[in-house]
Amino acid sequence: MGRRLDVETRPKKGPGRKTRKQKDPEVPHRVRAFEKSQEEVEGTKKALSSRSKKRSAKRALKLEAKKNGVAAKSESKQQKRPAKSDDESSVPTSKKARAEDFFGRAPDQDNSDDDGLDAPADEFGSSDASGEESDTTEAVVTKKKRKERSTEDAEPEVDGDAQAGGDEADEDDLDLPDDEFVDSNAGSDDDDSGVDETPKNEDGEEEPKFVLPEANEISEEKNRPAELAAVDQRIQEVLGVLADFNNKRESGRKRKEYLALLLRDLCLYYGYNEFLMEKIIQLFPLPEIREFLEANEAQRPVTIRTNILRTRRKDLAQALINRGVNLDPLGEWTKVGLVVYDTQVPLGATPEYLAGHYMLQGASSLLPVMALAPQENEKILDMCAAPGGKTTHISALMRNTGVIYANEPNKNRTKAVVGNIHRMGITNAVICSLDGRKFPKNTQLFDRVLLDAPCSGTGVIAKDPSVKTSKDERDILRRSHLQKELILAAIDCTDARSKTGGFLVYSTCSVLVEENEWVIDYALKKRDVHVVESGLSFGVDGFSRYREHRFHASLKMAKRFYPHEHNMDGFFVCKLKKNSNRILQPDEDEDDDEKSSSSPDPTDPADVEMEDESDQKTGSQATSSDSDDDDVRYSLNTTEADAAESDGGNEAEAELTSAADAPTTSASTSPKQKKKKLKKRERSAAKRPIADAAAESEDETGRPQSSPRSGSGKKAK
Numbered sequence: 194m195g196r197r198l199d200v201e202t203r204p205k206k207g208p209g210r211k212t213r214k215q216k217d218p219e220v221p222h223r224v225r226a227f228e229k230s231q232e233e234v235e236g237t238k239k240a241l242s243s244r245s246k247k248r249s250a251k252r253a254l255k256l257e258a259k260k261n262g263v264a265a266k267s268e269s270k271q272q273k274r275p276a277k278s279d280d281e282s283s284v285p286t287s288k289k290a291r292a293e294d295f296f297g298r299a300p301d302q303d304n305s306d307d308d309g310l311d312a313p314a315d316e317f318g319s320s321d322a323s324g325e326e327s328d329t330t331e332a333v334v335t336k337k338k339r340k341e342r343s344t345e346d347a348e349p350e351v352d353g354d355a356q357a358g359g360d361e362a363d364e365d366d367l368d369l370p371d372d373e374f375v376d377s378n379a380g381s382d383d384d385d386s387g388v389d390e391t392p393k394n395e396d397g398e399e400e401p402k403f404v405l406p407e408a409n410e411i412s413e414e415k416n417r418p419a420e421l422a423a424v425d426q427r428i429q430e431v432l433g434v435l436a437d438f439n440n441k442r443e444s445g446r447k448r449k450e451y452l453a454l455l456l457r458d459l460c461l462y463y464g465y466n467e468f469l470m471e472k473i474i475q476l477f478p479l480p481e482i483r484e485f486l487e488a489n490e491a492q493r494p495v496t497i498r499t500n501i502l503r504t505r506r507k508d509l510a511q512a513l514i515n516r517g518v519n520l521d522p523l524g525e526w527t528k529v530g531l532v533v534y535d536t537q538v539p540l541g542a543t544p545e546y547l548a549g550h551y552m553l554q555g556a557s558s559l560l561p562v563m564a565l566a567p568q569e570n571e572k573i574l575d576m577c578a579a580p581g582g583k584t585t586h587i588s589a590l591m592r593n594t595g596v597i598y599a600n601e602p603n604k605n606r607t608k609a610v611v612g613n614i615h616r617m618g619i620t621n622a623v624i625c626s627l628d629g630r631k632f633p634k635n636t637q638l639f640d641r642v643l644l645d646a647p648c649s650g651t652g653v654i655a656k657d658p659s660v661k662t663s664k665d666e667r668d669i670l671r672r673s674h675l676q677k678e679l680i681l682a683a684i685d686c687t688d689a690r691s692k693t694g695g696f697l698v699y700s701t702c703s704v705l706v707e708e709n710e711w712v713i714d715y716a717l718k719k720r721d722v723h724v725v726e727s728g729l730s731f732g733v734d735g736f737s738r739y740r741e742h743r744f745h746a747s748l749k750m751a752k753r754f755y756p757h758e759h760n761m762d763g764f765f766v767c768k769l770k771k772n773s774n775r776i777l778q779p780d781e782d783e784d785d786d787e788k789s790s791s792s793p794d795p796t797d798p799a800d801v802e803m804e805d806e807s808d809q810k811t812g813s814q815a816t817s818s819d820s821d822d823d824d825v826r827y828s829l830n831t832t833e834a835d836a837a838e839s840d841g842g843n844e845a846e847a848e849l850t851s852a853a854d855a856p857t858t859s860a861s862t863s864p865k866q867k868k869k870k871l872k873k874r875e876r877s878a879a880k881r882p883i884a885d886a887a888a889e890s891e892d893e894t895g896r897p898q899s900s901p902r903s904g905s906g907k908k909a910k
């Protein structure tokens with residue numbers, strides 16, 4: 194057992210510290226500016242008609258009431274946030290739990306229920322450190338509503354819409370998830386004959402309906418400075434209408450009109466481009482859209498990972514507390530993480546930091562390594578390693594035995610890996626600098642491979658707000674293409690015959706399906722691998738159905754992490770087991786329509802050469818920080834300009850979205866193809882049920898996998 198902390202000298206506990214932990218939400222700059230300008234121009238408003246006056250008076254009253262409600266709600270939310278973490282084991286745990294965990298347990302507590310503060314022992318106490326990390330954890334209770342919402346909900350009910358006589362699906366060029374807004378009477382959305390049950394207030398008076406602005410009003414608005422408070426109000430009203438469409442819509446108005454306004458207003462209010470906002474709207478159910486967007490406006494808690502090669506978490510915590518750092522254990526799911534509420538010293542320059550006692554690392558960065566569950570004496574490849582946060586974590590879990598290849602093709606970023614490896618006392622690493630796609634295969638096979646792929650960074654918008662406007666369709670497709678190439682290379686480097694492993698973990702800090710499920714689904718078709726349980730005890734299930742896309746059912750075993758739900762960076766983690774070292778031939782497992790893209794196309798903008806070392810941007814960023822905190826998803830892929838040079842524009846996009854790359858879509862597959870696919874799936878499923886996959890995962894983590902999905906009887910490749 195480690196040295197007990199002196200609870201007397203601990204900084205005062207209680208709400209004071211708890212509230213300091215999270216800063217007050219920052220009012221967007223433009224809202225503040227707007228509020229100021231509102232005050233200034235107060236008297237200059239247009240005269241209103243008497244009806245408008247009445248309506249606006251009512252609105253004002255409603256707004257006032259709502260504001261009070263919201264204020265009270267947000268106040269309680271602010272207070273409650275840590276409590277949520279408590280219940281849901283997100284970041285961080287509750288004050289009380291933390292206090293007990295960290296500063297000595299209650300006298301009646303069983304010692305065997307170790308708090309995990311003797312880090313080295315905890316980390317390696319069982320045959321599988323990572324397994325233990327997860328096992329000691331009460332499963333995080335992901336939001337009930339999300340559980341209830343099956344992934345199927347995210348895809349429009351094409352047939353239902355058709356039955357509803359909705360030409361809307363065709364008309365809805367926004368391609369937004371109508372189903373999220375459909376209530377039980379959804380069939381009559383576009384049909385005026387339906388009975389409008391106008392909502393009444395408590396006095397039985399009709400509540401004024403939200404009136405959609407006319408096209409000319411919108412274009413007028415575009416010429417004025419944005420009135421963000423009004424936009425905010427309108428977003429709420431539109432969301433309200435969409436949530437109870439039949440009753441609250443204006444007669445004759447279609448859902449797509451509201452959705453178009455919502456998209457426009459959300460872009461305006463939060464400063465995103467339409468492409469990304471549309472993706473976000475598609476990804477989340479109505480009530481969560483704003484939660485996600487709001488979470489991106491606040492920074493995630495600062496977290497550090499104890500280097501168990503150098504110290505124990507308890508000792509590290511004490512040392513930092515003595516320096517004026519206010520911290521606690523990160524959560525029950527990790528025995529090495531600490532969350533820092535505030536600090537009087539720069540965390541990247543303390544003697545403990547310089548001595549390699551910890552790594553500044555986002556909470557979600559721990560998850561892929563936990564899923565990888567490295568074992569002592571194994572041979573492991575970290576294919577995209579810089580700045581080395583996960584490499585050093587893997588080494589620590591291997592207790593510096595075996596060998597880890599840390600590969601980073603960007604030479605400047607490689608320096609950060611070298612720096613971190615030295616600082617953290619890693620002695621089992623080989624550093625290489627190759628394009629992962631060209632990493633030598635078959636000569637070098639690894640027990641486990643981590644592919645923490647370069648991505649769009651849509652999970653870390655709080656850290657890098659430029660993502661809001663810098664991504665477009667082409668960019669995402671290009672990344673997705675690179676990720677697919679990398680994952681095939683990573684699988685080819687994994688040894689299916691490994692006695693202890695044969696596993697690959699794929700992760701990104703993107704929330705987009707194109708960079709996650711889509712990539713895994715592609716790999717399942719191209720190589721002899723199957724998805725296994727990650728061993729992570731919380732997170733949202735991956736999509737097996739997403740809108741018109743159909744992914745392999747086992748994709749549900751992948752885990753998604755969201756800022757608004759888990760109070761950590763958005764992340765995707767999926768673990769694969771390699772069945773054999775053979776490469777599936779296209780005619781062996783693919784339909785004719787899927788053959789075309791298996792060979793690389795030299796004109797494809799994604800098939801690009803590595804960026805040269807003169808890329809000062811990535812280089813300087815790599816060397817300026819050796820923490821994992823700048824975990825921006827650097828891509829060695831081309832810039833827009835490069836891409837434009839090397840392709841014929843639309844042609845390239847068409848290539849990127851070719852049938853082979855795309856997941857199965859319900860709309861585009863003919864019945865014959867469907868039948869053929871089904872047969873194939875059944876054939877391969879017969880070979881390997883998901884339950885087996887889970888069992889293999891169980892072997893590896895040394896603990897039973899309790900996912901209900903593993904017993905679903907569905908088959909995996």
Ligand SMILES: C[S@@+](CC[C@H](N)C(=O)[O-])C[C@H]1O[C@@H](n2cnc3c(N)ncnc32)[C@H](O)[C@@H]1O
Nearest residue numbers: 577578579580581582583628629645647827829
């Ligand atoms: C998300 S970061 C990796 C973060 C790292 N795993 C960590 O935890 O510190 C992605 C890395 O992939 C690298 N990368 C980009 N293109 C690559 C390629 N073709 N092959 C291998 N790595 C690549 C980028 O330079 C970047 O450093």
